[in-house]
Amino acid sequence: MTSDLAEVSARFGAALRQAGLPVGAGRCERFASAVTVARPRTKRALYLCALATLVSSKEQGEVLRGVFNQVFDELGGELAGLAGGSGTAAGEPAAQPAGPPEEMLASTALAARSHGVPPAGAQRSEVPDPAQDSGGPEDQDREIEDRFLGSLTERLASKDFAELSEAELTSVIALMRRITLAVPVRSSRRYRRWPGGRRIDLRSTLRQARRTGGHTFRLIGTAAADRPRRLVVLCDISGSMEPYARAMIQLLYCAAGGASAEVFTFATRLTRLTQVLARTSPELALRQAGQVAPDWLGGTKIGSALKEFNDSYGRRGMARGAVVVIISDGWETGDPQVLRREMERLSLVAYRIVWVNPRTKSASYQPLAGGMAAAWPHCDAVISAHAVTALDQLTEALSDQVRRRATVRATHLCLAINS
Amino acid sequence: MSDLSEQLPDVTALLAGLDEASYLADEPLGTALFLAARMGQPILLEGEPGVGKTQAAKALAAVLDTPLIRLQCYEGLTSAEALYEWNYPRQLLAIRLAEARGETPREADLFSDEYLLPRPLLAAIDHPGPRPAVLLIDEVDRGDDEFEAFLFELLAEAAVTIPELGTRRAAYPPIVVLTSNRTRDLHDALKRRCLYHWIEYPDVARVAAIIRRRVPATAGPLIDQVAAGVGRLRQLDLAKPPGVAEAISWANALAILGAGELDAAFAERTSGAVLKYSEDLAAVRRIGFAAITDD
Ligand SMILES: Nc1ncnc2c1ncn2[C@@H]1O[C@H](COP(=O)(O)OP(=O)(O)OP(=O)(O)O)[C@@H](O)[C@H]1O
Ligand SMILES: [Mg+2]
Numbered sequence: 001m002t003s004d005l006a007e008v009s010a011r012f013g014a015a016l017r018q019a020g021l022p023v024g025a026g027r028c029e030r031f032a033s034a035v036t037v038a039r040p041r042t043k044r045a046l047y048l049c050a051l052a053t054l055v056s057s058k059e060q061g062e063v064l065r066g067v068f069n070q071v072f073d074e075l076g077g078e079l080a081g082l083a084g085g086s087g088t089a090a091g092e093p094a095a096q097p098a099g100p101p102e103e104m105l106a107s108t109a110l111a112a113r114s115h116g117v118p119p120a121g122a123q124r125s126e127v128p129d130p131a132q133d134s135g136g137p138e139d140q141d142r143e144i145e146d147r148f149l150g151s152l153t154e155r156l157a158s159k160d161f162a163e164l165s166e167a168e169l170t171s172v173i174a175l176m177r178r179i180t181l182a183v184p185v186r187s188s189r190r191y192r193r194w195p196g197g198r199r200i201d202l203r204s205t206l207r208q209a210r211r212t213g214g215h216t217f218r219l220i221g222t223a224a225a226d227r228p229r230r231l232v233v234l235c236d237i238s239g240s241m242e243p244y245a246r247a248m249i250q251l252l253y254c255a256a257g258g259a260s261a262e263v264f265t266f267a268t269r270l271t272r273l274t275q276v277l278a279r280t281s282p283e284l285a286l287r288q289a290g291q292v293a294p295d296w297l298g299g300t301k302i303g304s305a306l307k308e309f310n311d312s313y314g315r316r317g318m319a320r321g322a323v324v325v326i327i328s329d330g331w332e333t334g335d336p337q338v339l340r341r342e343m344e345r346l347s348l349v350a351y352r353i354v355w356v357n358p359r360t361k362s363a364s365y366q367p368l369a370g371g372m373a374a375a376w377p378h379c380d381a382v383i384s385a386h387a388v389t390a391l392d393q394l395t396e397a398l399s400d401q402v403r404r405r406a407t408v409r410a411t412h413l414c415l416a417i418n419s
Numbered sequence: 420m421s422d423l424s425e426q427l428p429d430v431t432a433l434l435a436g437l438d439e440a441s442y443l444a445d446e447p448l449g450t451a452l453f454l455a456a457r458m459g460q461p462i463l464l465e466g467e468p469g470v471g472k473t474q475a476a477k478a479l480a481a482v483l484d485t486p487l488i489r490l491q492c493y494e495g496l497t498s499a500e501a502l503y504e505w506n507y508p509r510q511l512l513a514i515r516l517a518e519a520r521g522e523t524p525r526e527a528d529l530f531s532d533e534y535l536l537p538r539p540l541l542a543a544i545d546h547p548g549p550r551p552a553v554l555l556i557d558e559v560d561r562g563d564d565e566f567e568a569f570l571f572e573l574l575a576e577a578a579v580t581i582p583e584l585g586t587r588r589a590a591y592p593p594i595v596v597l598t599s600n601r602t603r604d605l606h607d608a609l610k611r612r613c614l615y616h617w618i619e620y621p622d623v624a625r626v627a628a629i630i631r632r633r634v635p636a637t638a639g640p641l642i643d644q645v646a647a648g649v650g651r652l653r654q655l656d657l658a659k660p661p662g663v664a665e666a667i668s669w670a671n672a673l674a675i676l677g678a679g680e681l682d683a684a685f686a687e688r689t690s691g692a693v694l695k696y697s698e699d700l701a702a703v704r705r706i707g708f709a710a711i712t713d714d
Contacts, residue, residue: 026611030460037457038430038450045430048450056610058465058617177604254604256564276658284656 236328266305303338332371442478451616461595466618469662492562530583554593644681
């Protein structure tokens with residue numbers, strides 16, 4: 001590796017880190033070796049080497065483009081149409097060969113140097129040396145990613161979802177990705193070796209049989225391995241709940257374990273979102289749900305939406321043994337008795353029911369709204385989960401193995417009656 | 420390990436090769452694939468459905484004149500399906516035959532290559548060369564976490580261990596192409612191991628060029644009209660925006676019906692080829708097909 005190349009990749013890597021991308025020594029090295037292999041002769045070709053080696057998502061690619069332009073602007077203007085799918089536009093300066101690769105590298109190094117970004121690990125050496133780094137490049141990457149997330153955490157994690165701008169909501173994605181939504185297990189159709197299990201493991205059985213010349217077989221059984229229960233989410237998208245709905249659906253989309261959830265939205269009608277969500281982004285999925293059920297100004301009919309769920313999906317099996325999460329502030333414009341009845345039906349088949357109500361973040365909250373009071377007795381947990389920092393409540397409530405309906409019922413029925 | 424510098428001297432050569440294999444890639448994708456092959460690094464391709472992720476791997480194999488080994492991922496994929504399985508019926512038969520001869524079969528004989536059924540991952544590791552195979556791990560986001568972890572190890576080592584036979588190391592480590600539709604986020608560790616490229620939906624001119632190549636029966640203005648029409652459909656915020664695959668099948672449908680030009684009536688008759696959901700069809704009906712076909 002030439003020293004120009006080492007310097008370019010180190011300084012560029014440092015600039016990318018400053019912009020928040022998790023680029024450690026490992027990635028820098030990879031970029032440098034890509035340059036050695038591809039021998040780019042234009043600025044655009046150099047950029048394409050960076051794009052292939054330094055990011056691992058479309059969004060990171062966009063950040064990289066900005067930083068690349070900044071760092072290498074000495075090489076001649078903006079790189080117009082850098083990310084364009086169709087190749088270079090005619091007359092694009094960047095596409096003109098800048099001489100042999102070595103020459104371009106030298107000028108690139110110059111540009112990067114004058115940009116004033118210190119190379120990675122400036123206090124140690126000019127060029128990041130992975131061997132010298134005790135943790136190794138991968139660890140360094142991890143550490144950078146953690147630090148990157150750390151600064152975000154402080155600013156946004158404690159903000160109420162309703163106060164996050166669209167852009168801020170997008171930037172908590174990284175935090176949400178760190179969350180694992182784990183629900184309790186049930187037996188599944190997957191098998192693992194288990195003495196006395198009813199299904200026979202041929203591979204192990206034959207391994208035994210070879211000792212006896214295939215004479216006496218000792219059948220080796222397998223038993224069902226445990227698999228997580230189904231997670232079903234019913235999400236209120238009426239006016240005031242919209243920001244929370246957005247955040248929750250984004251969480252399901254990002255968090256480990258969320259992708260397999262069955263997701264429904266409701267205002268006055270129930271809409272199944274699972275398929276749409278698998279194909280598109282959370283924003284688009286919600287926008288579509290809003291279009292499909294454009295009548296949310298009419299208020300929320302939680303009870304009838306729940307009835308639709310119970311009738312069409314829940315009782316047929318989707319809710320059976322599942323952990324059901326209902327996200328709503330409980331403002332029922334329909335008859336609370338319908339909601340009470342449907343919650344009861346649901347509670348007979350569901351494993352646990354978790355109600356997420358952002359209003360309960362206030363300590364003085366009381367379930368006086370007709371809907372919430374009617375529903376509460378059938379819930380195993382009622383939580384606010386109104387900000388990233390409050391999402392622990394959700395992960396805890398989901399993984400809890402204990403049903404708490406009976407006790408909740410006793411205390412809060414009094415409340416409901418008193419009101 | 421072969422360095423492929425002869426087959427693939429530079430990005431331009433790869434792009435020309437892909438073109439010959441009827442795959443029209445742009446420079447960014449060409450660079451990413453070139454680096455994957457030359458650096459021996461796995462590459463993760465993401466992009467909307469039908470944008471040519473799977474085909475990119477196939478075309479790369481064609482360019483290198485090397486086998487494409489494909490593993491389609493799904494939830495519950497096991498190592499017996501992905502890696503190898505023993506040929507139990509044959510083993511049983513061998514045991515019985517040995518018994519008939521009054522012998523005891525030896526373990527080493529029963530668990531030898533002869534009784535091994537390689538599945539895609541092992542086949543790729545065992546590939547005898549002279550050039551590495553292209554291993555396509557398609558829709559890796561559909562597999563589960565355990566499989567991802569397993570895959571990560573395999574990519575790191577380019578080797579697998581079979582308890583009865585020991586470790587098999589690839590003489591020609593495969594060029595690994597992973598694709599994902601982003602239905603789920605992949606593990607950081609796996610992503611970090613891979614080069615990455617997001618395949619953008621191609622612009623209208625390239626879509627037209629792809630149609631010209633893929634649907635030889637089309638001619639004249641129809642090609643550009645279909646490409647432009649798909650472009651307009653893609654701006655409508657549909658549940659399933661049409662991709663390259665849909666552009667091709669739309670052109671095909673129109674060619675079969677003998678359409679010389681794309682007008683609203685032809686578009687509506689063939690809408691099934693390009694709109695895959697009834698909601699989407701309804702949305703287009705609302706604004707009228709003429710809005711899609713007319714300039
Ligand atoms: N750049 C291209 N040049 C030629 N043909 C293309 C190109 N891109 C896509 N196609 C064609 O479009 C169709 C869809 O491509 P492909 O199956 O590879 O998409 P995909 O991204 O793998 O989709 P999915 O996400 O649904 O698996 C194929 O027939 C393929 O040949
Ligand atoms: Mg595919």
